[in-house]
Amino acid sequence: MKLYKKGKIRKLKKLIQEVFKHYNERIIYEEEFEEYFLKKGMTREEVNELWSKAHSKGLIEIGVIPEADPNNPLNITGRKIIFELKTEEEQDEEE
Numbered sequence: 001m002k003l004y005k006k007g008k009i010r011k012l013k014k015l016i017q018e019v020f021k022h023y024n025e026r027i028i029y030e031e032e033f034e035e036y037f038l039k040k041g042m043t044r045e046e047v048n049e050l051w052s053k054a055h056s057k058g059l060i061e062i063g064v065i066p067e068a069d070p071n072n073p074l075n076i077t078g079r080k081i082i083f084e085l086k087t088e089e090e091q092d093e094e095e
Contacts, residue, residue: 030081
């Protein structure tokens with residue numbers, strides 16, 4: 001049973017590394033993540049499940065950055081969700 005779980009984690013890790021490699025960044029926006037996997041044929045529900053599992057397994061961190069009015073940087077007009085790929089060392093600490 002553990003081998004099956006490890007195989008699933010390996011596949012999850014591969015998918016997560018693939019999207020970050022595609023953008024050549026350690027931090028990407030939720031929209032980029034979603035767009036990448038939707039183009040690969042996943043549904044929105046599957047994409048949401050993917051990032052949720054990646055976060056719960058310690059592969060990514062999730063954060064929020066504010067969007068400000070360019071004319072008034074103190075006027076926050078929205079937010080963007082970001083995903084940060086954890087380093088191998090940070091991932092190993094989670095296990």
